[in-house]
Amino acid sequence: MALKTSDAQLRWWYSRYNRAYFRGRLGMPYQIRFGNASDGNIAETTFLGIGKTSEVVDILISRRVQWSLRLSLAALLHEMIHVARPRAEHGEGFARERRRLFREGAFDGLI
């Protein structure tokens, strides 16, 4: 039986990815947790206000992917791009950051 990924593991991976791929510049969210995401969403990042990364309040990863560490971490990296680029939505700034992470190997072993 596979062990479910825990909220504590998500927080640990956030710190690791932050150091490895964001020079430790991202603020630590108030919460990183599994929960019930809105229909069709794998994950959601809620900002208190759009601006500094310290304003990130909550990263939620859907319980639907909690069974898979790889899917959970791919979703976490996606949300970390939003934390790094709060105004980018899924536009060009987001795509550029995603390409950078891909080149630097962040998704190796995940997808």
Ligand SMILES: [Zn+2]
């Ligand atoms: Zn997104």
